[in-house]
Amino acid sequence: MIRTGGVDRTVEFGTPGRLEVRITPADVGKRVSIRRLHHSAEDAAKFTDTVGVLTSWDAGVLMVTRRTGEAVRIAESSLVAGKVVPDVPARRRGPAASYEELARVAARSWQPVESGRLGDWELRAAGGFTRRANSVLPLGDPGVPLDEALTRVREWYAARELPAYVQTATGSPGAQDALHSELTSRGWLVEVSAELRTGALAPLADTGAEPGAVRLERGFDDGWLRRYQRSPESGETVRRVLAAGPSVWFASVGGGAGEVPAAIGRCVVDGRWAGFMAVEVDPGQRRRGLGTAVMAALAGRALAEGASAAWLQVEADNTAARAMYDRAGFRTHHTYHHHRAPEGP
Template sequence: MPLSPADVGHRVVVRRRLGVEHGRTVYGDVLGVLESWAGGRLALRRRDGELVEVAEDDVVAGKPVPAAPARRPRRGPANAQPAEPAEPAEDAPESGAALALVAARGWPATVTERLGGWLLQEAGGFTGRANSVVPAGDPGCPLDDALRRVAGFYAAAGLPPRIQVVVGTPLEGELLARGWQPRASGKRGFDTTDVRVAPLADVLSRTGAPAVEVTLGGEPDQAWLDLYGRSGPAARKVLGGGHHVALARLTASMAGETNDPGETGQDLVGIGRGVVTGRWLGVSAVEVVPAYRRRGLARAVMAALGTWGRDLGADWAYLQVSADNTDALRLYDRLGFRLDHQYRYYGPAE
């Protein structure tokens, strides 16, 4: 690989093996300043100040990051040799744990509590994102004491303790040493999530104008929730929460067709959610009825939400997607999104 110890002190991007999940090797990128390379280990300092150590044997690609921008290559088959990691055109406003806090504000839990730099969240069990701890800093007490506080918080809510851990951080090793393990989450049962980011202008230049009409609203109705696949009071509160929220709707009639009522029970065939938090547009809940996929409808939803977010002052976009959702990753690669970090939910031994 072109990276070498001579690059210590320079900004680099490294792709490393994270392990094997569901029979395939999982990879992740680390972007930061290479502070040391000794004893078979690389130490990289992320933009948010976090130090990430990587075993030299786990590095599969890496290079210094030049000033000139470059496009991210498309993601290949799951077991293919990974392409070189992407190099961003410019730094995002936040990264890593700081970006996780932005995302938490954009997917707001109904109950929160601060523990030093940790944010404890609960929303009646609706999604892992709104029912886990964001450990964005020091909890202000010894780790074992912090874990007892976390356990008590979730016990009071009748929920299992969960901590959203950035993959490869020291906290992950500390939790593993205490018997905590990765836990599945989400509608599809995945356990590793990509957090991907892109300059919003770049995304919009790739989506173009929406090919079909997309309407935006602020409250999810039952048809929207049915297509999303989750419902209930907590879902409505979280999905409708945030300072600036837009819920995208795309119907079969907007796409110039008449939907088969057997698919969804009404005309709705595509949805998405956007939330603006400072400079960030967060995109989530992009769903298209199976019979209407591969027609550019998801791209149209992204274009509508992106335009809305830009008009509210956002200039960067982020999204969270299962690391094994190859169809979604293929679309997001084409729209210019690159990996910022990955996270998993950790819970105590059961």
């Protein structure tokens, strides 16, 4: 069924089998599967399939946001078939969790120094150290029209001399696929996209670090921070963000007091969840299992505190880390993005 000129009609095509467009503009916000007829100068007409969230249907053009956050524009006239499909595949490997649960757990692991509220949106600032602590977390309605909300966001960050970022997520029920599409259409640039992955915790602890090879401590020193290399300075704000969380542990391999370790890691235990981050290895000592040893030691500590599930974040272009996490059994739960406000008013 398709709406054209305000009239719903069923579209059938003379191709093998029965193909119908069973979606309408009323399905905006739902996950859909669409087949369209694609023409090009080089190739004959062929079918192209797209699966994602239908984020808009205006002026004869559909916008579908894929799990990765990619927005696909589809002309209504090219539709061959379309239907609403289940939000979640029937079989998902890894711990069961909603998007909102994981978003809140991740936010508690990267706590800002200052925060504000705009309806259900949380505005977070930490002097610019890590976008995760310097972006809006929009878990709900801002309480005002979107354009007004974005103006207030820009003003709030400008008052702190920081660029305005909004974090969105795609690819999971309850995520912000529609907001992601709206921000993109308004010129908010996606600077970073990353996957939030989940996995079982116990297998990590069984990967086997040598006893005593990994030091676990509640705090960290300048040597640990120099290995982290994610901030040009080791100021008080950086230290506060890294140290904050429900139950925070820092791991290191090698290096004495004040010396730079060969490998480091950070873990935040929060109820049943253990989050892994800041896993860094000296480039000259990679492929020796040091990263795996760090995660195994941190996983053992998290198990002792009652956690059973693990999560981590990995950027889309970090091929080496993605391969390591694949081997460790982590699977993508959703993809999140940091949108930066465009220049000008």
